[in-house]
Each structure stands twice: as C-alpha cells, then as structure tokens.
Amino acid sequence: MITTVNPATGQQVASFEAHTETEVDQILTNAAKAQVQWRTVRLEERVTYLTRAAKILRERQEQYAQMITLEMGKPITEARSEIEKCALTLDYYAQHAGTYLAPETIGTQAEESGVVFEPLGVVLAIMPWNYPFWQFFRFAAPALAAGNGAILKHANNVPQAAIAAEEILRDAGVPEGLFATVLVDSSKVAAMIADDRIAAVTLTGSTEVGAIVAGQAGNSLKKQVLELGGSDPFIVLADANVKKAAEVAVKARFTNGGQSCVNSKRFIVHESVADEFVEYFTDGVAALKVGDPTDDATQIGPMARANLRADIDDQVQRSIKSGAVLKLGGTFVEGDGFYYAPTVLDQVQPGHAAFDEETFGPVAAIIRVNSTEEAIRLANQTEFGLAATVWSEDRETARQVVSQLDAGAVFVNGMVASDPRLPFGGIKKSGYGRELSSYGIREFTNIKTVWYGPNYNA
CATH class of the missing domain: 3.40.309.10 (Aldehyde Dehydrogenase; Chain A, domain 2)
Structure with missing residues (x-):
C-alpha cells in the first residue's frame, strides 16, 4: 500500500494499491511498444504535446499546487510557482528542441556526413518528493521531445503527484503507454533497472540512493543521469x-x-x-x-x-x-x-x-x-x-x-536557481550528467556518427 500523509497535520489523507509484478510487466511492455512508434513521429509533431501539457498545467495550477502542499508541505505560493515553472520548461523545449536535436554536419568528404541525435528508448525516472512536479517535468520535456518513452517511479510519499503526472500527459494526448507511473516499493526498482525494456535511468535523490542506482544500472551497462545531494x-x-x-x-x-x-x-x-x-x-x-x-x-x-x-x-x-x-x-x-x-x-x-x-x-x-x-x-x-x-x-x-x-x-551576486536555458548538474558526490538546456536533451540520445564516403554522391 502506498500512502500519503499531510505533513502539516501528520494525518493520512490517501492510500493506493501498489502495482503488482504482472501490472509492472505490462506497463513496461506497453511503453516499449509505444516508444518504437513514437520515435518515428516527426519532432515538430512531438513537441506539440509539450505545448498542450503546459496549457493543462496552467489551467489546473491551483489544483496541482494544492496537491503539492497537501502531500509534502510546500507553502502554497511556492507550489504555484513550481507548476508555472514546469509549464515554462515544457514551452521552452517545444520551442527549442528542433534546434538542439538538429543534425550536425562535419567537414568530411561528403556534405551529409556528421552527427545525428536519436532516442535511446524508454527511460526510468526515479524522482524525489521535494519538487514533485518540477523534478519530473524537467526530465520529461526533453526526453519525450527527443523521442524517448518514460516510466516514473516517484517518491512514495507523493503518490498523488505521480498519478497527476500521468494524467497531465494523457490529457495532452501523448500516445497511450508511452509514459506511465508505477506505484511500487523501492525494493522493486532494481528489477526494472535490469529489465531489457528500460534503456536508461535518471535519478534525483540522495547520494546514498544514487550510489545504489548507479551500481544497478552499471551492472546492466545502462546510461544514467544522477542529480544527488549538495552542501x-x-x-x-x-x-x-x-x-x-x-x-x-x-x-x-x-x-x-x-x-x-x-x-x-x-x-x-x-x-x-x-x-x-x-x-x-x-x-x-x-x-x-x-x-x-x-x-x-x-x-x-x-x-x-x-x-x-x-x-x-x-x-x-x-x-x-x-x-x-x-x-x-x-x-x-x-x-x-x-x-x-x-x-x-x-x-x-x-x-x-x-x-x-x-x-x-x-x-x-x-x-x-x-x-x-x-x-x-x-x-x-x-x-x-x-x-x-x-x-x-x-x-x-x-x-x-x-x-x-x-x-x-x-x-x-545571486542565488542558485535552475533555468531551462542552462545546464544543471553536479560533480563529485553530487552526481553526473546534466539536465536542461541543449546538454540535457542530448543526455538520453544516441549521438550517432554518420559518415558517407567520397563516392556517395557519384
């Protein structure tokens, strides 16, 4: 059972049945199938879903802000700002993903030689409770725009936010199965990381958990982005x-x-x-x-x-x-x-x-x-x-x-803040990889070299 407790009162306000192993298996199958089709959709069309999701967030800002406050205690004014920041980031990638993912021509013998950016597959996102909407959408906006699918394993004290994330993308028209939330105990995560239907992993959380997830993903030779603790x-x-x-x-x-x-x-x-x-x-x-x-x-x-x-x-x-x-x-x-x-x-x-x-x-x-x-x-x-x-x-x-x-x-001469225009991430035990900006959208892509020989245009 996954429960949510109002930290302002200490009282339980909701509970949800955890997904069974069979249900998780079906979710992964659906995501893998949907992503194979999604990657063939023109980028110009993919980003329209981001714009729709941004519109939904703004229309339901108060509803979702109240949800954040109820589940993790954030002051309501900050919760409203969190929702708006998510919408801004979705709009940002809708506008700039085409530029960030455009093929790059390299000066070789054939003009078409260069680098292309292709999706990796389905990415497992393990997200924390402290910014329950922002942490997810700052990952999802670039990952989906790049042609990936996504599975969200959220912190178990914010299940309503996790369910809402799925609701928002579904209502925005994102193809069925491409994104889903899984409600499971943390002990079930290792099996998902090892599953062949998961191509990569992103985690925002503690350094201790990051080390565990990095080891699990490393054993399966899967790409990771880790945003961990800080002092x-x-x-x-x-x-x-x-x-x-x-x-x-x-x-x-x-x-x-x-x-x-x-x-x-x-x-x-x-x-x-x-x-x-x-x-x-x-x-x-x-x-x-x-x-x-x-x-x-x-x-x-x-x-x-x-x-x-x-x-x-x-x-x-x-x-x-x-x-x-x-x-x-x-x-x-x-x-x-x-x-x-x-x-x-x-x-x-x-x-x-x-x-x-x-x-x-x-x-x-x-x-x-x-x-x-x-x-x-x-x-x-x-x-x-x-x-x-x-x-x-x-x-x-x-x-x-x-x-x-x-x-x-x-x-x-200013306070640290994340901005979709700037890469975000750390070094040492604060993790590795980057989110946001052009660097973030390319983290979950295959940076593929394509070389054409001198006789290609003959």
Whole structure:
C-alpha cells in the first residue's frame, strides 16, 4: 500500500494499491511498444504535446499546487510557482528542441556526413518528493521531445503527484503507454533497472540512493543521469554588498523549507563583515512566517516527514555540542505536523555536523573565514559539488573565485536557481550528467556518427 500523509497535520489523507509484478510487466511492455512508434513521429509533431501539457498545467495550477502542499508541505505560493515553472520548461523545449536535436554536419568528404541525435528508448525516472512536479517535468520535456518513452517511479510519499503526472500527459494526448507511473516499493526498482525494456535511468535523490542506482544500472551497462545531494557554499567576501547578500541568503537557504539540493547550506563569510551579515541574516530568518502551508502568508511550512525533522534536529544538536553557536531556533515547533523552527548556527567549523553533512531542512550554518583563500578552501572541503554562490563587488575577484570552486554551477551576486536555458548538474558526490538546456536533451540520445564516403554522391 502506498500512502500519503499531510505533513502539516501528520494525518493520512490517501492510500493506493501498489502495482503488482504482472501490472509492472505490462506497463513496461506497453511503453516499449509505444516508444518504437513514437520515435518515428516527426519532432515538430512531438513537441506539440509539450505545448498542450503546459496549457493543462496552467489551467489546473491551483489544483496541482494544492496537491503539492497537501502531500509534502510546500507553502502554497511556492507550489504555484513550481507548476508555472514546469509549464515554462515544457514551452521552452517545444520551442527549442528542433534546434538542439538538429543534425550536425562535419567537414568530411561528403556534405551529409556528421552527427545525428536519436532516442535511446524508454527511460526510468526515479524522482524525489521535494519538487514533485518540477523534478519530473524537467526530465520529461526533453526526453519525450527527443523521442524517448518514460516510466516514473516517484517518491512514495507523493503518490498523488505521480498519478497527476500521468494524467497531465494523457490529457495532452501523448500516445497511450508511452509514459506511465508505477506505484511500487523501492525494493522493486532494481528489477526494472535490469529489465531489457528500460534503456536508461535518471535519478534525483540522495547520494546514498544514487550510489545504489548507479551500481544497478552499471551492472546492466545502462546510461544514467544522477542529480544527488549538495552542501552548497554561499561565499560572502569582504567587499560584498552585505545587506543585499544577507537578504538573498535568507531566500537561498529557506526556500522550500531548506529541503532542496540546491539550497545554499554553508554560509562562508569573511570575518570583516561577518557580524554585520549575521545580524541582517538572523533578523531576516526571524521574520519568516511559519504556519499553515495553505495560507498565502506562510513562508515556512512543515518538513515533509517526521523522520526528516528528527534527523535535522539531531544534526543541530550535535553541531551545538561540537561548538557551534545557536543564534536562532533549534527546536521543534509545538503542535500538530512536522514543523521545525528556522534555525541559524554561527561559528560552524569543519568537524561540525552542519558543516560536514548535507543539511536538508530549515537550518543555516555560518562559517567565518579570514581570507578569500580560506573561503575557497572551505567551500571545496566537502564531498559534494552541486552549486555555489559568490558575493563580491569586484568582478575580477569574483571570476578568480569562480574558477577555483568545485561545482557544477556558480552564481555571482545571486542565488542558485535552475533555468531551462542552462545546464544543471553536479560533480563529485553530487552526481553526473546534466539536465536542461541543449546538454540535457542530448543526455538520453544516441549521438550517432554518420559518415558517407567520397563516392556517395557519384
């Protein structure tokens, strides 16, 4: 049985029968058959389904936003933005897929020689709960446009979002069977990965799960794209606009209740401006409204699950015991649901849990440094490498820092955000491969070389 619990109340709101092995087998068969036909459909026609799906998302924005809020506790205003972002991405690939997948001519003896981009087949998408619509559609839009089929195995605490994804694409007219949601326990995923009807795998999730999935897919020699954990540094140099940096830092850390791989997590601040930054930042965090996520005024809702709240509290308490200074929060919020008070830890150092581990919740760690060199060293002193932020008023200084950071993306004087125009992904234990942009649409294609000899045109 797959169940969904409202994290604002702790009460179960729905349950669904898991698919049987026979049902999963039929789903995979249907997807494989549908994809063989889908790949022959002209790209210009395939992208029309993306446009239709975008229209459906906008028409049902409030319905789906309420669903997100109910299942994982995201404040309703952020949930609405998530739906719109999905629609924008579908529209983006409808407009640009033709350019990104156009054959490339290489300067050989025959003008037609070059590279073509062909679909791999059916891709298994293993997706997380924190952005239940966005994480799926940012994969599905380019994958379907490229001619692939898709099977969604969503996190089991957001089954309604998983079912809705299938509903949206079906209502958009996507051929029957080409895409389907499977409701199964995580223990059933390995068999799907190994199945010959699955050509590739994409996962957004924890580093621990990523390693398991990578091993399973590797055993079957199947392509993978992994977007995993992060401990993103937010570097504030001595010449930064401190007030603006602190203002953006509050949003960068506490969007989605801090439950995002690309939330800034470690705030590495030059000592000369640290006191000023901490004051602005702490005041901003203290002003955040915690409450009912269905209320438009709420900025911090509950954490998605009770165990996640317990984990983040354990991390906070261990950090304090190691010497971190609690400036704000650090407690459960009384009442129903899985609420945790927005928390600020100062004087965090390597060896503290809030520095060494990914903090997946409404907790910020402030690390003070005495030089730009120390800021870079500590920023890179992590097993992760997803994204980073640099604040400096000097362009050349910022460029030098950017060039030395181990990250898949670096944002200067702004918060990290995914954008369909830009590739998204990490290095080290944050995963590999890229989503979005031209790079993302080509991840699940066969980049095929086609060479014609000199007598071809004879």
